[in-house]
Amino acid sequence: MSPATRDEIMTVAAARSLRDGARCFVGIGLPSAAANLARRLHAPNLVLIYESGTIGSKPDVLPLSIGDGELAETADAVVSVPEIFAYWLQAGRIDVGFLGAAQIDRHANLNTTVIGPYASPRVRLPGAGGAPEIAAFSGEVLVMMRHRPEAFVQQLDFVTTPGHLEGGDARSRAGFKGRGPTRVITDLGVLEPHPESRELILTNVHPGVSADDVRDATGWRLKVADDVAETEEPTVQELGVLRDLRERTERAHLG
Amino acid sequence: MSPATRDEIMTVAAARSLRDGARCFVGIGLPSAAANLARRLHAPNLVLIYESGTIGSKPDVLPLSIGDGELAETADAVVSVPEIFAYWLQAGRIDVGFLGAAQIDRHANLNTTVIGPYASPRVRLPGAGGAPEIAAFSGEVLVMMRHRPEAFVQQLDFVTTPGHLEGGDARSRAGFKGRGPTRVITDLGVLEPHPESRELILTNVHPGVSADDVRDATGWRLKVADDVAETEEPTVQELGVLRDLRERTERAHLG
Amino acid sequence: MAKIIPLSEAVGDLIGDGSAVAMEGFTHLIPHAAGHEIIRQGKRDLILYRMTPDVIYDQLIGAGAVAKLVFSWGGNPGVGSLHRLRDAVENGWPRPLEIVEHTHAAMAAAYVAGASDLPFGVIRGVHGSDLHEHSKAVRWIESPFDGERVLAVVAHRPDVTVIHAQRADGDGNVQLWGIVGIQKEAALAANSLIVTVEEIVDRFDAVPGEMVLPHHVVTAICHAPGGAHPSYAQGYTQRDNGFYTAWDAISRDRNRFEEWITHHVRGTTSIAEVLDSIANAGDGE
């Protein structure tokens, strides 16, 4: 078996973060791969909820969109979009939300709206989608992003999705019920908010990655935990299941 | 065939008021009988909507409750209760609403809440149900009540459901979109609001009933139209269909 | 999350004296078995929510279990008055009953707000209805966009909601169909959810018009076939129209009511026994 790629390590690390039975609000791409991997490993009772309204989906391959037919066909319940946002997400019935972003700052606030000024952006990004409410109302949020200096920035161009706002207890003062981003899982390592300042701290590096590598890929002066750990290599089982899932996905979608 | 009873004449008169294709919000009892009679006569495309959420019900017999199984089984669509009130009634998608009441005043305001003071009622009535919104948001409202002095009163004990409020243009000033009560069909005749004052005027008497009979059964000084008409006797077809419907209903519910 | 347990245990564990309880079912699927169990266990001072309090709430009120009722239409559908509800409001018997009353539209919006974790729901409201003047649960507010007046209705957040459904599966998912009324909103507005069911199956067959409540929002599932009687469960039981009619005479008289409750509810332990007891007595048929 060939060694794990960085995206694979990132996906496995995210999958390991999910406890069995959790209700997980899943986006497309890496989060969906991580959640579906976890469901095949240690978390067979993970409840996958997609914003298209499918609750308890059990897809056999990875969906290419949050509205793939298989998500509906294998769900415990399919509800309307107003309901998924009001009765499920806003009502606090999601344990874990997954988010990605174009930019993140040291307090895990996220930008998916624009690079440059809002009125005349240099790059127009897709926008908010469900992210602000996912971050506000989920029990906790896992962020998955590739670690690059232009993505891990000193100052967001636009705060689409508040994470820990300006840090400290700002989040709970603003009335958010969930704990907000608890882990930022990247292709280099894992950042976690400091318990008091809520500034993101490097707590894990992936195999073969040094803390300096991660600092170099971060646009702010990244703090590193005293006891930074190395992520355990993906096991043969983890990697095997992930690769099998991806292979079957490719066959299904292109076949 | 035995002559029509007063309740039968009242039901037939109400049925005749319904135009084919109208969307009709139906309560139980006389309104349901009238609507289902109309659907079997001149209005085969009448759309019956019950507040339990059944849209386009086509019951074979009269339902005993607004939630009878047959209403759901024969409906074009069954929706939730929040939806029937928000998306259908409040949104103005009902053409004709039917109401009854314990008390009505000269401007067709209705009381279904209490006889006596609200805090210590002499008679506690069932309450509002859907009536206030039916009267506010339906295109027009037909009221069906048995004509008695204690029901047709000078002064309501409680305004559950505004009809024409204090009369004149009060209703449109209050922002109601529908036309409000357009006919009050009783077992003695038909009252209609005066085009300007909106005071109820006797416009029809049923066969064998005089205007004085109706005045005697009304708790306020009832005005009578100059050209008060006599309700056309129920035809053999009308009466036959109504009696057949009632007979089949009794067999079905008691059988 | 969903445990399959006896109804007596669910009511005993989840409903206390003073609990706020919503028992919903719009004509269809009314949880009578659970109501009886609440009476049997002698719960007191309950705050009850229900759009259409009917025979089961008449029984709970007459049995003295209820301190406050939040509702929008309280009658015996197709028959007439609820005499126990009337006696409580008109005469304070067997105890005074505080009431908060709404229109159906307002009750529905209040459940929607509760299910959505919002402090209030919004409806157009009906200008000129005395009902809105007598309620602290509604307030006129203005649209921040055009100043239009609409009615805010305080959210319903019961401690426990109780519903009856056709089926549960082994995982604790709940399936119901037919007239689904306000059940989903009532279920999701509450902190705990008790569901009595006609049948527990391994896996659901999909049914047109079905609503599924996933196991993770269900607290307790109790097997209680016939538990909606005299209401019905589409596909399982028929509405017992005769009982609704007979209830009028039973409930009209305090003594007859008390005998009925003592004999058929307090003297039984399950809905199956209630139905036998009624049939044997020829009482309520």
Added chain:
Amino acid sequence: MAKIIPLSEAVGDLIGDGSAVAMEGFTHLIPHAAGHEIIRQGKRDLILYRMTPDVIYDQLIGAGAVAKLVFSWGGNPGVGSLHRLRDAVENGWPRPLEIVEHTHAAMAAAYVAGASDLPFGVIRGVHGSDLHEHSKAVRWIESPFDGERVLAVVAHRPDVTVIHAQRADGDGNVQLWGIVGIQKEAALAANSLIVTVEEIVDRFDAVPGEMVLPHHVVTAICHAPGGAHPSYAQGYTQRDNGFYTAWDAISRDRNRFEEWITHHVRGTTSIAEVLDSIANAGDGE
């Protein structure tokens, strides 16, 4: 009310220059055929609503039909950017595009408010999001009961909503199933409703998970099998994932985009011809 007419007639009669149009479908059942017809007829200055503007809105924007876009997530799902949307916002090509943007939750609440004839919807909102600061379509309001701040969202009331569905029957009732998204609310929020369908049948078979829109809320039904392509209609067609991927390269380049639209949309008269045209050109597969 519901008339069965050709799509060209429905678009011609009901959509004018400057119309506010919502074309909904949450990944599933996206009304591409109707979008093409709007381009063919050269409609201008449209105000378009859609939660997830994807390829069909990229085409409409690139074709110059759109003055304003109200949306919550504008990307090519699973692929990347919508290059025509980006070009319009970043460079004003082929014309400047005004945008009003929301979160998904706010868009959903705005459609619910429109379907309910309310001036606004209410959600909790997200304190600290710059999004709420840049929008005139939302305002913070206080609960009249406890002072809690919640977010009011102005209702969506499009002139016309367009959706794609699996079936219509002879009376003009519409049946759809699978992921039903925001379609009902979008349909009921609009003054007119155009529905393209895979099939017209005499009578529906009931399908689990179905949603039925009764004939009296449907303005026009147009037979357009395959009309969701490259999106899909559950039970009828498959999502064409290859097309979504191919669209990235087509839309990235203004000239290639214009050639594609000229050849495959303006040079055809129906979705069937579009699909043939694409297949023959090997363009978009």
